[in-house]
Structure formats: structure tokens, C-alpha cells
Amino acid sequence: MQVGSTRMSVPIFEFRASNVRTAPHPSYHRIGKRVLDLSILVLAAPVVVPLIALLALFTALGGGSPFYAQRRIGVGGEEFRCWKIRTMVRDAENALPRLLAADPVLAEEWDRTQKLARDPRVTRLGALLRKTSLDEMPQLWNVLTGSMSLVGPRPFMPEQAVLYRGGRTDAEYYRMRPGLTGLWQVSRRNSGSFAERTIYDGQYWARMSLWTDLSILVRTVGVVLRGTGV
Numbered sequence: 001m002q003v004g005s006t007r008m009s010v011p012i013f014e015f016r017a018s019n020v021r022t023a024p025h026p027s028y029h030r031i032g033k034r035v036l037d038l039s040i041l042v043l044a045a046p047v048v049v050p051l052i053a054l055l056a057l058f059t060a061l062g063g064g065s066p067f068y069a070q071r072r073i074g075v076g077g078e079e080f081r082c083w084k085i086r087t088m089v090r091d092a093e094n095a096l097p098r099l100l101a102a103d104p105v106l107a108e109e110w111d112r113t114q115k116l117a118r119d120p121r122v123t124r125l126g127a128l129l130r131k132t133s134l135d136e137m138p139q140l141w142n143v144l145t146g147s148m149s150l151v152g153p154r155p156f157m158p159e160q161a162v163l164y165r166g167g168r169t170d171a172e173y174y175r176m177r178p179g180l181t182g183l184w185q186v187s188r189r190n191s192g193s194f195a196e197r198t199i200y201d202g203q204y205w206a207r208m209s210l211w212t213d214l215s216i217l218v219r220t221v222g223v224v225l226r227g228t229g230v
Contacts, residue, residue: 024208072155083138087126152179172205
């Protein structure tokens with residue numbers, strides 16, 4: 001599949017004309033997916049809870065709150081607070097406009113991808129947490145409360161909504177809970193433009209199933225172990 005001049009390939013699924021769905025099975029979308037999320041959370045809790053506490057302690061030693069909540073857009077266009085371990089210096093959001101104004105190269109990268117591969121606001125510990133994706137562990141709380149799922153589209157900020165298919169609120173994204181990991185995350189990771197995410201989100205919506213989610217979760221383990229992030 002091609003977007004502009006960038007060739008894209010989705011390694012997880014093979015789409016055949018005779019077997020292409022346009023939407024997930026209602027029972028899995030409404031019930032099965034939630035059961036999968038909660039089952040995995042229960043099994044992982046004895047390891048995950050102490051790990052998050054330890055990461056929070058190390059982060060707090062550097063000063064400030066160890067946790068950071070950012071407004072994101074969820075299912076149905078509702079805003080929610082997306083939790084992370086803090087990886088940036090204090091007042092990082094207010095520093096971003098000044099940073100982009102001073103460096104045209106960084107400004108172009110931000111306009112294209114809505115993030116910076118080498119963000120100077122990230123602390124040393126934060127860089128390690130990001131490389132291993134451990135900074136996103138607190139989002140398991142979002143999964144528990146139902147604002148996110150283990151697998152789904154990457155949540156975007158309210159100000160980025162206009163960039164997502166021109167602000168169309170009928171896009172597949174708004175029918176799903178955002179995910180801790182997802183098809184775009186394991187396929188493109190830190191490469192590709194923000195606009196390309198819509199292609200992956202549409203393909204995930206069409207192929208959402210237990211097998212699809214388990215496949216993405218397994219691939220996520222490999223991505224994290226390679227340190228390429230999700």
C-alpha cells in the first residue's frame with residue numbers, strides 16, 4: 001500500500017479479496033476484547049504492580065512527580081487522562097514551542113510525525129524508559145478503568161484531532177479504545193508520518209479479533225526486547 005511517496009507494508013495480515021472484512025465481529029469488539037484485557041491484567045499484576053512502584057521511586061528521586069497524565073482522545077471522541085512515568089524535564093510542554101521555533105529541523109519533524117526522535121527535553125532515565133517502553137506501564141491503569149485497551153490505535157492529543165483524516169469524527173479510530181500497543185506501533189514504530197497511522201487503524205478495525213490481538217501482543221514483546229519502542 002502506498003501513501004504519497006512512502007511505500008507501506010503491513011506484515012501481520014494478508015488481505016485477500018475473497019476474505020476481507022470491513023468491521024470486527026460485534027461479540028469480540030464489545031465483550032471478548034474486554035475479557036482479554038482484564039484476564040491479562042490479572043495474570044500480570046503480581047509482576048507489573050511492583051515494577052511500576054520501583055520505576056516511580058527511581059523517577060521521584062530526580063525530583064518532581066513520578067507520574068504524568070496527558071489529555072488524549074478516546075472512543076467516541078471522549079477525552080481521558082493517559083498516564084505515563086515522567087520522562088521529561090519539568091515544564092516540558094511549555095518548552096516545546098520555544099524549542100521548535102529555535103530549530104527548523106525539529107519543527108519539520110514535529111509537523112510530519114507529531115513527535116521528536118531525539119527530544120532534548122527527555123532526561124537520561126527517561127530515555128532508557130522510553131527505549132524499553134517502560135514509561136507506558138501506568139497505562140495499564142487506563143486499561144483497567146476501560147479508557148484504553150491492551151491493543152488498539154495509538155491515542156492522540158486533542159490538538160492533533162484535526163490532523164487525523166482532516167478532523168473526521170467518523171474515522172475507525174473513534175469506534176475503538178486506544179491501545180497500549182497496536183498494529184501501527186509494531187509495524188512502523190518511530191518511522192512514518194502521523195497521517196499514515198489512519199491506514200493502520202483502518203486495517204486493524206477491519207481485522208480485529210482474538211487472533212489479531214494475540215499476534216500484535218506477541219510482536220510487541222519482540223519490539224520491546226529490540227528496544228525500538230512501541
